[in-house]
Amino acid sequence: MITIVAKNIIKQGMTKKFKAAVKPLIEASQKEGGCISYNLYEDVSDPSVLTFIEQWEDQEAIDRHNNSAHFTQIVPTLSAFRTESEVRLYKII
């Protein structure tokens, strides 16, 4: 299993637009083969921090996800909404 933590710092006034843009990405990703979980989280003390926490069966599932239509169409549009992003892939130890 590989866990992805993808943090986004959203530009002021852009959180609603970001959430709307990623809604179909979340829905389609959750249905993918090899996706264990895929959800968006909001920092309880700073609503401008929106972070995906994703669990995937293996790297092959992530590769398919990264090449899916919903990923390649939606993810490139997200940079307009954020000032910063950090994506890390983790293995449990």
Place this chain on the structure above:
Amino acid sequence: MITIVAKNIIKQGMTKKFKAAVKPLIEASQKEGGCISYNLYEDVSDPSVLTFIEQWEDQEAIDRHNNSAHFTQIVPTLSAFRTESEVRLYKII
């Protein structure tokens, strides 16, 4: 449910010591009331990045955790092993 992502950037040569120090913290935390999951993850491309991902039923469970003997005895010792840490509490959206 509240999800905590607590990232630690470990000093060079200190990852084994950090992992040994947090082993009893992980074991005791997983047994706590209100703990849904509590695990340590390693960045697959940078083993100096060690991140806890924790799921708790509510803030009261986190408050009890923060006041537990294992937390108050172990967590203050961890700053010696790391150069940086970032703790964020998240709600799912």
